[in-house]
Amino acid sequence: MQVNEYKPKIVAFCCNWCSYAGADGAGSARLAYPAEVKIIRVPCSCRVNPMFILRAFQRGADGVIIAGCHPGDCHYTSGNYFTRRRMALLFSMLDYLGIERERTRVEWISAAEGAKFSKTMSEFAATVASLGENKRLEDLRCKQ
Amino acid sequence: MQAMMEKRAKELLADGTVNRVLGWSAGEFPYDITPAVFETAKELEDAFVYNDFCAANLSKYLVKESRKEGKILVFLKPCDTYSFNQLLAEHRILRENIYVIGVPCYGKADVEKLKAMGIEGITGIVMQNGTYTVETVYGDQTVKAADAMAERCLSCKSKKHVVYDELLGDEGEVDADCNRFDMVEKLEAMTPDERFAFWRGELSRCIRCNACRNVCPACTCEQCVFDNPNSGVSQKAAVTSFEENLFHIIRAFHVAGRCTDCGECSRVCPQHIPLHLLNRKFIKDINEFYGDYQAGADPEAKPPLGTYDKADREAGEGGRH
Numbered sequence: 037m038q039v040n041e042y043k044p045k046i047v048a049f050c051c052n053w054c055s056y057a058g059a060d061g062a063g064s065a066r067l068a069y070p071a072e073v074k075i076i077r078v079p080c081s082c083r084v085n086p087m088f089i090l091r092a093f094q095r096g097a098d099g100v101i102i103a104g105c106h107p108g109d110c111h112y113t114s115g116n117y118f119t120r121r122r123m124a125l126l127f128s129m130l131d132y133l134g135i136e137r138e139r140t141r142v143e144w145i146s147a148a149e150g151a152k153f154s155k156t157m158s159e160f161a162a163t164v165a166s167l168g169e170n171k172r173l174e175d176l177r178c179k180q
Numbered sequence: 181m182q183a184m185m186e187k188r189a190k191e192l193l194a195d196g197t198v199n200r201v202l203g204w205s206a207g208e209f210p211y212d213i214t215p216a217v218f219e220t221a222k223e224l225e226d227a228f229v230y231n232d233f234c235a236a237n238l239s240k241y242l243v244k245e246s247r248k249e250g251k252i253l254v255f256l257k258p259c260d261t262y263s264f265n266q267l268l269a270e271h272r273i274l275r276e277n278i279y280v281i282g283v284p285c286y287g288k289a290d291v292e293k294l295k296a297m298g299i300e301g302i303t304g305i306v307m308q309n310g311t312y313t314v315e316t317v318y319g320d321q322t323v324k325a326a327d328a329m330a331e332r333c334l335s336c337k338s339k340k341h342v343v344y345d346e347l348l349g350d351e352g353e354v355d356a357d358c359n360r361f362d363m364v365e366k367l368e369a370m371t372p373d374e375r376f377a378f379w380r381g382e383l384s385r386c387i388r389c390n391a392c393r394n395v396c397p398a399c400t401c402e403q404c405v406f407d408n409p410n411s412g413v414s415q416k417a418a419v420t421s422f423e424e425n426l427f428h429i430i431r432a433f434h435v436a437g438r439c440t441d442c443g444e445c446s447r448v449c450p451q452h453i454p455l456h457l458l459n460r461k462f463i464k465d466i467n468e469f470y471g472d473y474q475a476g477a478d479p480e481a482k483p484p485l486g487t488y489d490k491a492d493r494e495a496g497e498g499g500r501h
Contacts, residue, residue, distance in 0.1 A: 086429065086430060086433050087405065087411070087412075087426075087430060090425075090426050090429065090430070091412050091426075093422075094412065094422050094426070107490065108490070114488060117489075117490070117492065118485070118488055120488070120492050120493075120494065120495055121469075121470070121484070121485055121488055121492060122485060123495035123496075124465070124469055124492070124493060124494070124495040124496070125433070125436055125462055125465055125466070125469075125485075126429075126433060126495075127495050128465050129429060129432065129433065129458070129461060129462065129465075130429070131372070132367065132375065132458075132461050133375065133376065133379045133425065133429070134372045134373060134374070134375035134376025134377070134378070134379060135372075135376070135425075136372065137372075137496065140496070141495075141496060142494065142495040142496065172376060173422060173425060174420075174422060175420050175422035175423075176420045176422075177419070177420060
């Protein structure tokens with residue numbers, strides 16, 4: 037018998053230099069993270085523009101997480117500091133519009149933190165799963 | 181004031197300081213006053229006006245006008261001077277081609293407020309001593325100017341010009357407690373569900389006319405992200421709720437830290453969507469997160485999103501974001 041268990045779709049924007057390598061590290065260390073997490077590699081966390089996040093929701097994501105180098109460790113010196121300001125404002129705006137604040141998140145994960153990657157993704161997937169499907173930022177045209 | 185401005189404009193045209201004047205021109209009705217460029221004294225005499233219905237912020241027109249030949253005279257109200265400074269800081273206007281005359285503003289009138297009072301068929305408005313005598317096809321009506329004042333002017337942040345070459349009339353003051361964030365705070369105090377319902381009610385009226393974008397002095401990109409056919413936005417009204425959310429979030433985000441809170445977006449919205457509440461949310465957040473910042477107050481100031489501090493808060497930190 038098939039059980040239709042709800043699995044949230046999660047998009048993770050991972051910076052090439054830290055978090056993407058962190059995901060690699062998680063794999064090498066055989067640390068599991070939910071298969072619903074789809075990683076998109078970006079050169080730096082500050083490459084993520086607010087449109088990326090909204091469009092991820094449009095195309096069916098239930099949660100979006102941005103992972104980058106720890107503040108001070110950016111490959112480009114200061115990219116993640118800009119990410120932090122932008123996302124603080126964007127997340128605040130989403131909350132202001134009544135969109136669940138738990139659906140978006142920024143996390144700093146270094147290349148050495150495979151364990152943190154696996155833990156963060158599992159936690160985030162569980163949080164998003166408890167919120168259920170993304171209804172407030174869905175695009176009916178993109179529904180199958 | 182209008183006579184004084186017209187006289188000064190004619191003088192500056194006559195002595196060759198400027199070759200054009202950017203001001204307001206009378207329209208078909210007393211309340212539909214539009215921005216216009218005047219080139220001769222005759223044109224000024226025919227159409228130039230300055231009264232409580234001259235609400236348009238003229239600074240954005242300078243992006244194109246200041247690149248034309250010769251110097252242009254522009255009349256700026258206090259709140260317009262902030263936009264002017266912001267455009268200057270972003271190198272969007274050429275200062276050497278502009279002669280700025282600061283003109284006082286005591287709050288602009290909103291014809292929608294007159295219409296809401298049941299006044300219809302307006303043929304003329306006489307403005308004197310804080311009262312409007314509205315001439316309509318059904319007879320005259322007297323209205324207090326304060327009752328017809330535009331919403332944005334009720335919480336005016338500053339009556340002081342931050343930039344000018346010459347000032348006509350009296351200089352006003354910056355109003356630190358103008359309570360312009362009252363409505364934002366009210367919304368923040370609601371539950372997410374209430375906020376979502378509120379914004380659905382407002383944003384679902386959007387007809388995607390782009391008037392808010394086109395009038396905004398901070399929206400001056402030559403190529404707009406919303407005009408990109410690959411942007412995933414169909415530029416149509418009422419396609420899905422996502423389209424509306426996306427447009428308004430991104431529009432407000434793109435001017436975050438640069439919006440001077442002039443209120444033009446809400447003024448021009450044909451659907452009366454309170455767009456300034458989105459901009460003000462960003463202004464309020466920036467003030468709270470990164471210290472008080474007023475875009476346009478100082479053209480040398482570092483923009484809040486173009487700089488950072490190592491001790492900045494984390495995204496999503498705090499009780500509420």
